[in-house]
Amino acid sequence: MxxxxxxxxxxxxxxxxxxxxxxxFKVEDGKSHVIAEDCVDCDCAEVVSSCPVNAISLG
Ligand code: SF4
Incomplete structure (x- = not known):
């Protein structure tokens, strides 16, 4: 994943x-942090496209 x-x-x-x-994802101190090693439930495509500033990419 x-x-x-x-x-x-x-x-x-x-x-x-x-x-x-x-x-x-967990937002702390005004920034989002990735708290899981991998996406577990989906391929994260919806989250990537929902970020208003396109800050999320997939490694
Ligand atoms: S959706 Fe984008 S801008 Fe909003 S908290 Fe997540 S990474 Fe940050």
Whole structure:
């Protein structure tokens, strides 16, 4: 499974990724952090396309 990567320079901490995928993303101190090794439930495509600043990519 792909591992999502957050570009913290771009992230505005909106929380969309955490709301969609709380097992993988956690927003702390205004930035989203990847807390899982891999995407577990899906391929993260919805989360990637839902980020308003395109800060999420897949490794
Ligand atoms: S959806 Fe994008 S901008 Fe919003 S918290 Fe997640 S990575 Fe940051």
């Amino acid at each position: 792909p591992k999502p990567i957050v570009n913290e320079e771009l992230c505005i901490g909106c929380g969309t990724c955490e709301a969609l995928c709380p097992k993988v």
